[in-house]
Amino acid sequence: MSVCAQNHPVSELPSYTMQLSIVIVCWNDWKTIENCLRSIYEGTHSTTFEIIVSDNGSTDDSPEFIRRNFPSVRIIDNGSNLGFAKGNNAGIGAASGKYVLILNPDTVVHKNALDKLVAFAEQHPEAGGFGCRILNPDGTYQASARLFPTLPRYWMAALGLRYLDPYLPFFTFEEYWNWHGDSERQSVSRFPIRFQLEKHRSRYRYFYKHFGPKASRQCRLLSITWIRMRQAAFAIIGVVRPADTVRERLKMYRVMARWNIELDPVHFVERGEEPPLKG
Numbered sequence: 001m002s003v004c005a006q007n008h009p010v011s012e013l014p015s016y017t018m019q020l021s022i023v024i025v026c027w028n029d030w031k032t033i034e035n036c037l038r039s040i041y042e043g044t045h046s047t048t049f050e051i052i053v054s055d056n057g058s059t060d061d062s063p064e065f066i067r068r069n070f071p072s073v074r075i076i077d078n079g080s081n082l083g084f085a086k087g088n089n090a091g092i093g094a095a096s097g098k099y100v101l102i103l104n105p106d107t108v109v110h111k112n113a114l115d116k117l118v119a120f121a122e123q124h125p126e127a128g129g130f131g132c133r134i135l136n137p138d139g140t141y142q143a144s145a146r147l148f149p150t151l152p153r154y155w156m157a158a159l160g161l162r163y164l165d166p167y168l169p170f171f172t173f174e175e176y177w178n179w180h181g182d183s184e185r186q187s188v189s190r191f192p193i194r195f196q197l198e199k200h201r202s203r204y205r206y207f208y209k210h211f212g213p214k215a216s217r218q219c220r221l222l223s224i225t226w227i228r229m230r231q232a233a234f235a236i237i238g239v240v241r242p243a244d245t246v247r248e249r250l251k252m253y254r255v256m257a258r259w260n261i262e263l264d265p266v267h268f269v270e271r272g273e274e275p276p277l278k279g
Helices: 030-043 062-069 084-093 113-123 151-158 192-211 213-240 244-262 265-271
Strands: 002-005 020-026 049-055 074-077 099-103 129-131
Touching (some): 020 030, 020 062, 020 084, 020 113, 030 049, 030 113, 049 084, 062 074, 084 099, 192 244, 192 265
Parallel strands (some): 020 049, 020 099
Antiparallel strands (some): 002 099, 002 129
């Protein structure tokens, strides 16, 4: 289960009436999707939401079952099995919520889980995606968070040393041992510049693709303005409440401001040209 924020052109930011769009890819899942849908409706109370089922050519009457028993669910008929990624994209393309939740049809959502997830997302506008704690049918924790891959970690796995991790954390490969999803772990805070860079790159590609070269250059001005305003805010916070996290955030904004100032968005998209990151 993961939720991500919708990205829209800055000049066309919508006024959301729907907080959450729940996208479920279905392929012959009528045996499990009923419990999934019922748990959403019965356990979600403070969040405005819509459910979109992206049907990948089911032949077990899943769409008909959903229409009869859950008439408010929107069904996207893909006509054939597009696979998980394309099926989700079809559903996301029809979404109108501020946030999009990708949910498997065999999931049962606990009471108030989505309300809490959306509330958490609202408290962290700097992040682009979230995941929540997932349990197996017997109530045990299902590991869903992974460390970022590095060459040393892959060497640990290749040499069979990853199994020493419970005793020697140095040998950690990809799972957070002894962590069961019961506390917050925001990966964006560990690699803020890297994540911000990818976000800005994606934004320029989006504007260029959908609105043309002129819009991508306008986006550059908006991006710089966005960064400068947050620089000013965090500078004030740094004076009132100095902390390493504030200093790191200010460093990130300085680097990203310089990168955006030196960037030609059109040359970046068309030729792959971009300035180096300068600390």
